[in-house]
Amino acid sequence: MPDSQAAILNAQTSMAKATRKLPPIGQARILFDHFAKALQPSLGLLHIPSTRSLIEQTYQDMLDNKQPTATTLMLLFSIFSGAALVWSGSLLEILSVTQAEARSAFHAYSQEALFILEHPTQPLKPSTNALVATCILTHSLANDAGLSVKMRILQVRCFSMAQELRIHRVDTARSQEGRRLKGCDMIEIEVQRRVWWNMVASDWLSSFSGGSHEGVYIFQTKHMNVNYPSNVDDELMVVEGVQQDFPLSVPTAMSGCIQRIRTAVLCREVVDAMPSILLDSQKPEYEVILALDKKFHDTIEDIPEFFKMDAESLRKNQALCRERPYIAWQRISLHFSFHSRLCRLHRPYHLEGITNPAYAYSNRVCVQSAKTVLELRRAMDEISPEAGGYPARLWRVVQHLFSAALILATNVSFNPEAPEAETLKANVLAAHQTLEKSEHESGTLFEGIQRNMQTLLSTLRQRPGTALQGSEGSTMAPRETEPHGINMGLGEVPGANDFDHRLNVQDPSAGGDQTVEAEENWQQIWLDFVAVAPDLDVPQWNSLLDDVTGWTDL
Template sequence: MKRISGADIAASNQAPKRQSRQDPVSCELCRKKKLKCDRGLPCNSCCTRRTECNYGSYRSGVSNSVPPQSQTEERPLLDRVSEQPRTLRWNPRQDAYPQARNRNEPLQTADRLESIVMGHRVPTAVPATLRAELSHRRDVEHSVSQHTTPSSQFGMAQGLKIASSENPATVHLPSFLPPLAEVMGLFRYYCDYLDFQYHLIIPHIVEQQIQKIYDSVAQNEQIDLAQTALLFSIVASSLYYQLLGEASGHAEQVSQEATFLAGSALIQGNYIAYPSIEGLQATMIIGHQLSNMNLPPSVSSLFVHRSFVSQATSMRLHLVDSPHFINERTSTQADTTNVELKRRLWWDLATYDWLISFLSGPQEWTYSIQPEHMVVQEPLNIEDEDIDHIQTSLPLSTPTKMSYSLCRSKLAVVCRHIVDETSFYHLHGQEVPYDKILALDRKLHNICAEIPNFFRFDQASRREYSTLYRDRPTLAWQRSLVQQGYHSRLCRLHRHYFVRGAKDPRYSYSHVVSLQSARKVLEIKRMMDEDEPVFNPHSSVIWAVMHHVFMAAVILLIDVCFNWDDILAERRKEEVLDACRMLSRAQQSSPIAREGITAMMGILRKHWKHERWPSSRGLQPEHPVSSSTATAAALRQDLLTPDSMGATTDAPPCAPDESSLDASAALLPSPLPLEDMWAQMLDSSAHIELDTPDWTDLLTELTNATLPSE
């Protein structure tokens, strides 16, 4: 073999390279990495990687670099709405992190293969599982592009779609941080319109934590993962409720992706083994605000109540005020704000635990947090800014940000007492003595009497605090939630004697109280919708509110069945239909409400369908056009379209026999609007044979259909 001398090598290195026969059409980065270039200036690949985009000699001197993020952050949101959303917000310090091998590399490779000339042969070479996932991703991305609106807030709306396809333990979280200005806007929205339901954060502290995250990113330092999880949890809840009015499907998708990022931050921070206050706040915010959503399965286990309790116990939150910890705080001069925050978080967990123990479901008649196993003082009734200065609680008559939480806790304590007094009877299939029901009724009324005046609906209180409601609208909204919570529990307490009370004078009190409380629940919902300040977000999107409305409507519906020949029967029917219209409007405004109402309607129709026509009447039922049916037909144009209702009807609610059921079903459109179904049930109420145990089971199943977030 001929040897090559050193001189020949030098000469070959100095010789000019042969020019290509045609100018390249892709930028240098895309040619180097063998990527498909869109030939923009700069191209999308360079935008994604925030690198210089250079097309070489044929465009000599022309290069486009992406401006630093610090220059684009302050640009007004509307100026950037028309720009193509970036799928990744790249941070230069990502190169400093050792990146794990992307588990979706086969997906990305298959996606590139489909873009080459021989793409029609690719499907046979790509595994079926990869083809299915690629198809799903394309459908999701297409859906997002169809629903992009100015209120989407940032290019993150597209970028988040990629996040959940990655491994939560390795996803690069700083890449998905939206601009600071937009995060602060979402944070302010959360504080103004969501925090009043569950006061889980101290706003000025969280604001400092958010600023710290962005300072760490700017200085190429490690971010605090627990605080980052809290940031993404606030983003998830704020985005969901902000976008509901414009594109509910898009709101749910974007919120789920932000939830995935919050869970990823917790996983990367090893939250289960090393829990933190910020991590607990993040999980509780998502668990409360988005508890009825279909959360990403890879992180959903982090956002369930039993996980909250477990992590709080690991941090010894149930012993905050034990002698040992009090002595330790005295010797070390512990942060009083942190101690008060721990009390608030623990009591929120206990309150939720005791409230749902008095709701049907797998947790019915039991609770996890035992009062004998905790040493935690009630949170102070003071403003957040005064925690460091005031060590004594203000009277409950003084309105603060904690007033609602304290009233809610008092209701939860009574619910716990109800479970303690009645669980033995229910678990052993025995009837609760009526004297116990009356004693527990007095406890509920006593607690209701202790509600401060600014949480009351009487005319004197509303006039006295009208200025306060204008200045602090959250107090007016909390007033509605407090009152609805108490009256719905009264309905539930007397549920087992409600039907019997319509026949037997000994239990007539239960019948009267149930009707009064049901009407009060519906009246409060009307006030939420009509009175100033108007509820924000709309009360129809809050499932706890609509769950109580549905149960109240069913109580009134059952009462119509017992009083079908009453002189006020038509007024009672119109009362039920008015509640039905509330449910119809809620279906239009929230996917959560739509799913919950559809599930409960399925149970209601199942029970109604199997009711028997009483043979003692000896007559086939006639179906004249009643006022309720006419009203429903007149208002149909104001209701949802059948496709959005989600309900299906294969037969009228009542019929003499199965053959007529099938014949009638063939003549009816399917599915029926919600109000038409309720109108049919009202029209057939005179022909229903009522059986007390069956109706009690109906109310139990309705509560069990979907648990509201209290």
């Protein structure tokens, strides 16, 4: 048999095996409905009605012994993995599964999607659905375990696929004229706009979030001609086009995604305005910081009323949040992102502002915004998972919270006699208790938090004269992993344990002593940290904060 025929046969066999790992139609409907409620409002990628029709048609085709395409399979596995990542108590109850089984299903579905994307003999062909599937998968995996090398490769894969589809020029005059003459599916065009701006926003947001890649972005405004996604609910999108594009003051399912793009634009402007903060380690001119600070406040002042956080706006929009529960999550996420980056903007002058009145404003903003981040994180726990409230399972949320806690810890360390020092210390310890929630909901996230804390303590131990020098400290050893191969209650999935990101499941036989010990260790870590941190000078602090903050696209 020729090699080409053998490759085709191998691919067909692989797809047939993957098809058998899909959940039954009843579970597929439940998982998709959960994705639509819990994850779609944050991503804004899918057109829900047409995707639901695709799922129904796919399962009907399987009943008729028709093999789904590789693209359709990957899209379904990506959606189901996303739904499993953001499980809620009601979802677990409906499916009669445990948290551990849901996490195992997430890894199993993700592995199947990755296998289809990276099939050795028949790689996935570029298409709008393939691009959407890859973006959903990248989002889910990155939020489960942070931006690893594999995640960066997936991001590049998305970018490359979008280029091949020429999405970056979807709204040029020539493209629009071609659509007018030949006709097209305008739902697909709108989805292409959504996926393009999702990638662009992630790129620009991560360029001002800390980490080694800060200060750099890929997408250039001069190299694209793509309109913003329409501010419209999916039901008003038809093949012929969008029936009505509402002003931003009207809430729709896309409101949060559009505001996310506006925040991303602001981050890109910050990076363009003060590149020296990363390129030559010089502080940006303070006038630049203040000008950008005004832009931040002007932007937040200009958001629609239903996204504002003042008491009057919250009261007036209570009925709207009952009608559209995801608005509350989008509102908190928007302000969470805003205050996290306001902290980052003023951080170069944060510590100097403690002793130099000329920069006192920066210290004040850093502290207040960091406290606000902690308050908003607590508010996230009040949002139903069915409306997007699953913060303990999102790397982007954990990283912002961790950075805010460090801002407050540094302030206490450099100004321990300040009137509010004890209050700030209590805030820091409260933050570590919030971070602990990630241990119970995502072992991989908690390991990332531990790595950041170990980086901090390792740096402190290396400083001559610190209380921790030469000691073992209070860091906790990584827990043993327990592999699972359960596919949302559907039985074992061959190969599920080979996935890169293993589950970490608390041993139920360990009893309460293990939890108590973990909590005591965490509290001691923070206490040790606050006690010895003054030994670091300002440049070392800034370098340390750069090291422990990482990618986030919130």
